[in-house]
Amino acid sequence: VEAILADPTQDPERLAGAYLNADAGFADVKAVLDGARQILMEAWAEDAGLSGAVRDWLWDNAQLKSSVIPGKEQEGAKFADYFDFSQAIKSIPSHRALALFRARNEGVVFLDLSIESDETGRSQPERMLAQRFGIRDEGRAADAWLRDSVRMTWRVKLLTRLDLELKNRLREAAESEAIKVFAANLHDLLLAAPAGPRATLGLDPGLRTGVKVAVVDATGKVVATDTIYPHAPKRQWDQSIALLAKLAAAHRVELVAIGNGTASRETDRLAAELIKRHPELKLDKIVVSEAGASVYSASELASNELPDLDVSLRGAVSIARRLQDPLAELVKIDPKSIGVGQYQHDVSQFQLARGLDNVVEDCVNAVGVDVNTASPALLARVAGLSSAVAENVVQFRDAHGAFADRRQLKRVPRLGDKTFEQAAGFLRVMRGSNPLDASAVHPEAYPVVERILKKNGRELGQVIGDGAFLRRLNVADYTDERFGAPTVQDIIGELEKPGRDPRPEFRTAVFQEGVETLADLKPGMVLEGVITNVTNFGAFVDIGVHQDGLVHISAMSDKFVKDPREVVKTGEVVKVKVMEIDLPRKRVGLSMRINDEPGRAKPAPEARERPRRGKPDKRQRDRGAAPQGALAAAFAAAKKV
Numbered sequence: 054v055e056a057i058l059a060d061p062t063q064d065p066e067r068l069a070g071a072y073l074n075a076d077a078g079f080a081d082v083k084a085v086l087d088g089a090r091q092i093l094m095e096a097w098a099e100d101a102g103l104s105g106a107v108r109d110w111l112w113d114n115a116q117l118k119s120s121v122i123p124g125k126e127q128e129g130a131k132f133a134d135y136f137d138f139s140q141a142i143k144s145i146p147s148h149r150a151l152a153l154f155r156a157r158n159e160g161v162v163f164l165d166l167s168i169e170s171d172e173t174g175r176s177q178p179e180r181m182l183a184q185r186f187g188i189r190d191e192g193r194a195a196d197a198w199l200r201d202s203v204r205m206t207w208r209v210k211l212l213t214r215l216d217l218e219l220k221n222r223l224r225e226a227a228e229s230e231a232i233k234v235f236a237a238n239l240h241d242l243l244l245a246a247p248a249g250p251r252a253t254l255g256l257d258p259g260l261r262t263g264v265k266v267a268v269v270d271a272t273g274k275v276v277a278t279d280t281i282y283p284h285a286p287k288r289q290w291d292q293s294i295a296l297l298a299k300l301a302a303a304h305r306v307e308l309v310a311i312g313n314g315t316a317s318r319e320t321d322r323l324a325a326e327l328i329k330r331h332p333e334l335k336l337d338k339i340v341v342s343e344a345g346a347s348v349y350s351a352s353e354l355a356s357n358e359l360p361d362l363d364v365s366l367r368g369a370v371s372i373a374r375r376l377q378d379p380l381a382e383l384v385k386i387d388p389k390s391i392g393v394g395q396y397q398h399d400v401s402q403f404q405l406a407r408g409l410d411n412v413v414e415d416c417v418n419a420v421g422v423d424v425n426t427a428s429p430a431l432l433a434r435v436a437g438l439s440s441a442v443a444e445n446v447v448q449f450r451d452a453h454g455a456f457a458d459r460r461q462l463k464r465v466p467r468l469g470d471k472t473f474e475q476a477a478g479f480l481r482v483m484r485g486s487n488p489l490d491a492s493a494v495h496p497e498a499y500p501v502v503e504r505i506l507k508k509n510g511r512e513l514g515q516v517i518g519d520g521a522f523l524r525r526l527n528v529a530d531y532t533d534e535r536f537g538a539p540t541v542q543d544i545i546g547e548l549e550k551p552g553r554d555p556r557p558e559f560r561t562a563v564f565q566e567g568v569e570t571l572a573d574l575k576p577g578m579v580l581e582g583v584i585t586n587v588t589n590f591g592a593f594v595d596i597g598v599h600q601d602g603l604v605h606i607s608a609m610s611d612k613f614v615k616d617p618r619e620v621v622k623t624g625e626v627v628k629v630k631v632m633e634i635d636l637p638r639k640r641v642g643l644s645m646r647i648n649d650e651p652g653r654a655k656p657a658p659e660a661r662e663r664p665r666r667g668k669p670d671k672r673q674r675d676r677g678a679a680p681q682g683a684l685a686a687a688f689a690a691a692k693k694v
Contacts, residue, residue, distance in 0.1 A: 112142065116140060165216075253310055520549045581596075
């Protein structure tokens with residue numbers, strides 16, 4: 054090898070003749086040259102500088118190409134969009150990358166890096182390798198052998214390794230982004246507006262098995278359950294309305310919560326008829342997501358909470374409670390079962406669980422927890438409280454009655470000073486002996502409030518909520534070595550709106566009467582719906598037809614939208630226009646640009662200039678949107694299983 058590199062004018066075969074050794078496995082010239090090439094390829098491939106340069110070039114220039122495995126067309130029909138697909142690897146969005154990897158893992162497509170070659174058949178990485186080691190083709194005796202060695206080093210050594218590295222890089226980035234999307238949606242869902250402490254009738258819709266009914270009082274306690282059969286095959290419509298009216302009157306029900314699963318619209322119509330026939334009950338009906346309710350029903354937690362209740366009825370309880378307080382109820386369910394993620398089963402389950410748990414804890418701590426009503430599951434999400442301590446809090450409450458103040462928490466077994474210090478600021482004692490216990494002011498900071506009262510000669514009741522007075526205070530007058538200006542400012546802000554809930558005001562969508570299935574939809578309809586899931590390519594909207602429609606990112610605003618979360622969030626009520634309906638594939642294309650005309654949707658803001666024929670604009674191609682926002686292109690991005 055050294056002789057060939059030192060003088061390429063020498064004939065490699067002649068040089069190899071001097072190294073023949075049959076006992077060592079080198080019986081002929083070919084074997085000697087093959088061995089020499091392997092040594093040379095190994096040395097070149099291990100060059101860190103070269104590998105790094107080629108890796109960077111590939112990330113910036115290579116295409117990831119997918120092609121269907123012959124004979125897998127029928128079996129992998131759901132991946133049809135990727136049977137012949139190619140895109141720059143660095144610009145593949147996370148949802149598409151995960152779809153490609155799933156298609157490969159299920160044995161439907163091949164995934165390969167595609168790199169352009171010049172007229173001589175050489176690729177840029179080969180040229181980079183040759184330049185790195187001074188290999189030139191000048192017609193000398195060894196040049197052809199060296200050129201072949203360069204090609205084999207690239208194809209056998211470097212490409213094999215870098216292909217795996219780049220795909221892993223793409224997958225890791227896609228998984229990280231998918232977890233980020235899931236976490237953002239979960240955050241919005243957990244912080245959805247609560248209906249508040251109002252007696253609620255929960256309906257878990259069903260056809261043959263009936264509609265499960267549960268009534269919970271203002272505190273979430275189950276006070277009545279039943280099963281009605283208003284739909285086919287029994288069709289006990291009038292009897293069902295009579296029973297619901299009786300339950301509502303007996304328990305002073307204010308709200309009717311209807312799960313959005315099978316028979317949801319039929320049950321919604323039943324509730325509407327109940328309200329119409331009995332206006333004296335003054336009921337309001339709301340359709341809520343029942344995602345995860347069945348998981349909760351069969352869980353150990355539900356068995357402990359509702360031991361005497363049949364599994365089939367627990368779902369109705371969960372539906373009612375999640376209308377009253379989504380956060381308090383949803384913390385009982387594994388976040389992965391709530392259904393607001395994309396490709397959640399394709400990402401690292403450890404990282405996903407850790408990320409989602411952090412979101413749940415952040416949301417619980419941001420809202421605060423009423424220690425006199427919270428379940429062990431909710432208390433366990435408070436910073437500093439373990440599941441065992443949370444159970445002890447509830448047991449102490451059951452044995453001694455409601456907590457009168459925060460200090461009483463120190464009497465709970467295993468809730469020591471350090472735990473109290475960490476958790477007390479997130480725990481609330483509503484209507485207790487000290488109004489500050491209902492706020493986010495930590496007990497250790499009560500001396501600051503006392504200084505404010507003493508300096509201004511006021512009582513606590515006179516100060517709380519008096520924004521004009523509190524805004525006139527000079528923060529510096531109340532700081533010391535322990536409490537700095539930022540802390541004092543936070544305390545004053547909390548006094549202005551003590552115990553304020555960061556969640557928005559309660560509002561719900563009103564589904565249009567007569568629009569209950571996909572067949573009822575017509576292009577041009579303007580409907581109200583609820584955002585159920587936000588992804589990087591758009592948002593899914595429940596419009597009351599048992600199949601969420603998709604608003605592609607290009608149809609969310611007249612302005613350019615980089616991230617759908619700039620416009621909407623999970624749980625938000627929006628107005629949308631029906632643009633396209635694909636009944637065979639159960640797909641609905643929607644637009645939040647109400648002035649758009651079906652079939653003539655104006656291009657997305659980033660695509661106003663007409664691209665060259667046959668080649669979509671790069672930004673459209675990277676984001677998965679055709680120039681006219683076609684339904685097929687939008688749902689190609691929305692491959693979610």
